[in-house]
Amino acid sequence: MMAKEKTLFSCTECGDTSPKWLGKCPGCGAWNTLIESTSVVGGQNRYSQRMSLAPASAVATLADIEAQDVARTPTGQEELDRVLGGGLVTGGVVLIGGDPGIGKSTLLLQAVDGLQRGGMATLYVTGEESGAQVALRSRRLGLDHSQVQVLAETQLEKILATIDKLAPAVVVIDSIQTVYSDALTSAPGSVAQVRECAAHLTRMAKSSGVATVLVGHVTKEGALAGPRVLEHMVDTVLYFEGDTHSSYRLVRAIKNRFGAVNEIGVFAMTERGLRGVSNPSAIFLSQHEQPVPGSCVLVTLEGTRPMLVEIQALVDSAGPSPRRLSVGLDRDRLAMLLAVLHRHAGVACMDQDVFVNAVGGVRIAEPAADLAVLMAIQSSLRGRPLPQGFLSFGEVGLAGEVRPAPRGQERLREAAKLGFSEALIPRANAPKKPIEGLRVHVIDRIDQALEVLRQWQ
Numbered sequence: 001m002m003a004k005e006k007t008l009f010s011c012t013e014c015g016d017t018s019p020k021w022l023g024k025c026p027g028c029g030a031w032n033t034l035i036e037s038t039s040v041v042g043g044q045n046r047y048s049q050r051m052s053l054a055p056a057s058a059v060a061t062l063a064d065i066e067a068q069d070v071a072r073t074p075t076g077q078e079e080l081d082r083v084l085g086g087g088l089v090t091g092g093v094v095l096i097g098g099d100p101g102i103g104k105s106t107l108l109l110q111a112v113d114g115l116q117r118g119g120m121a122t123l124y125v126t127g128e129e130s131g132a133q134v135a136l137r138s139r140r141l142g143l144d145h146s147q148v149q150v151l152a153e154t155q156l157e158k159i160l161a162t163i164d165k166l167a168p169a170v171v172v173i174d175s176i177q178t179v180y181s182d183a184l185t186s187a188p189g190s191v192a193q194v195r196e197c198a199a200h201l202t203r204m205a206k207s208s209g210v211a212t213v214l215v216g217h218v219t220k221e222g223a224l225a226g227p228r229v230l231e232h233m234v235d236t237v238l239y240f241e242g243d244t245h246s247s248y249r250l251v252r253a254i255k256n257r258f259g260a261v262n263e264i265g266v267f268a269m270t271e272r273g274l275r276g277v278s279n280p281s282a283i284f285l286s287q288h289e290q291p292v293p294g295s296c297v298l299v300t301l302e303g304t305r306p307m308l309v310e311i312q313a314l315v316d317s318a319g320p321s322p323r324r325l326s327v328g329l330d331r332d333r334l335a336m337l338l339a340v341l342h343r344h345a346g347v348a349c350m351d352q353d354v355f356v357n358a359v360g361g362v363r364i365a366e367p368a369a370d371l372a373v374l375m376a377i378q379s380s381l382r383g384r385p386l387p388q389g390f391l392s393f394g395e396v397g398l399a400g401e402v403r404p405a406p407r408g409q410e411r412l413r414e415a416a417k418l419g420f421s422e423a424l425i426p427r428a429n430a431p432k433k434p435i436e437g438l439r440v441h442v443i444d445r446i447d448q449a450l451e452v453l454r455q456w457q
C-alpha cells in the first residue's frame, strides 16, 4: 500500500494529536501548544516509530532482568565528564543548550578531538558553519592533524545516511535547529522540524548505539528553543551558562538519566579554547581591597563542590513605585525575603529600590543563599560594610526562622581554607569541632542575625 502523507497537529506538552489546529490542546488543556507535524498514513505511522525508541523485548520481572552498568567513555574533558556522570554513554543522547557565543561548538570540538585521538570514530555535523570555519577553529585550538570527520550538512536524510555509512561511535549535531527533513512541509528551524529531526536522531542513536550530542539554541528567556518534548526525548540535558563578558563558563546538568543532576562543570575560556577549572571555589569572588557596603560572601553548594560567590545588594531611595530587581537570583524570593526582613526584624525597604546581583553571571537557585542576600541588603541599607573575611549561608523561612543548609561543614571548611574568618550560619550547621581560623556565629532567627551584625556596624 502506498504511504500517504497527512498533516496532523500535535501538542508540544503532552504529545496528543488533532487533525486540525486548535487553540487548546484536547489532551492536556494547554493553550497554543499545537504545532504542525506530518504523519504517514498507510505506512509506518509516527506512533509505531516512536514506540520503537526502545528495542522490543519480552516481558520479564525486574529481578530477572540483568542490570548492566552503562558503558561510558570519558571525553577527556574532566569537567564535562563530571556533568555527564563519567562520560558519554553508548546510544545516549545529550542535548546541550546555551547562548550564542558561549562556547558550545568550542567545547564539543575539543571533546570529539580528544575522543578521536583516543581511538574512537567521531563525526562532527555542522549546520551553522562551513567545514573551513570549523577547521579554522580547530587550528586556533591547537588541534593539529585532527582526524575528526566533519560534515557540513543540514538535511536530515543525508546526515542519517552518512552516519549509517561511516558508523562513528560519537556524533555531534551542531545545531539541531539547522537540521531539516524533506518529509515535512514546515520551514527549517520550525518547532515541528526540530522535534521530528531530534526524534529521528534519537531513534538512530538508540538503534545503532551511537552516542549523540545535539546542540540547541536557547530563547531570550533562557529556555531551550523548540518544544519541551525535546528535553523529554533525550537522556541528558546540559545548559551552558555564564557571563559572556567574563571568561568563566558553567555547564550544568538539569536532567541526566545516567548520572546526578545539578552537578556543574566549570571552564575558563582562554585564547586556546576552554580549559577545565578543577578548583573553582574562589572564582566568583570580586577583589575589593577594603570591604564595601552591600557585599556579602555566600558559600553555595553546586553539585558536589562548595563555591564562594559574592552577593551584592544596592538599596537606594526610590520613586513612587520601588523596584526589586535581581540578577542570578530569584526575584520572587527577593520580594519574600524583604517581607520577612520587615515583619520579623523591623527593617523596612518599602520606599527603596532594591537590586541584588550574584557576581560572575552564576545563577543561584538554592534557598541557602537567603541569609547572605539579607546580610548584603542590610549592609547596603546602613551603608556599612560587613567585616573582612565574612561569609554566610542559610535558608530563611516566612516565620523569620533560619534553617540549616545541606552539608554545612563542607561549606565552612572550604571557606576557612580560602582564609575566611567570620561565619554567620544557622545553629544546626554549627561545626562539631572548631574549624581553625574561623569564628562561627550561630543564629536561629533573622532578628538575631541583625543583632550579630550590630557588633561591627
Ligand code: TYD
Binding pocket: 098, 099, 100, 101, 102, 103, 104, 105, 106, 107, 137, 140, 141, 269, 270, 271, 272, 273, 274
Ligand atoms: P563558540 O564555541 O563558537 O560558541 P557557540 O557555539 O556556543 O555559539 O564560541 C565562540 C566564542 O568563544 C567567541 O566569542 C570566541 C571565543 N573563543 C575564545 O575566546 N577562544 C577560543 O579558542 C575560541 C575557539 C573561541
Ligand code: MG
Binding pocket: 104, 105, 106, 128, 174
Ligand atoms: Mg556554535
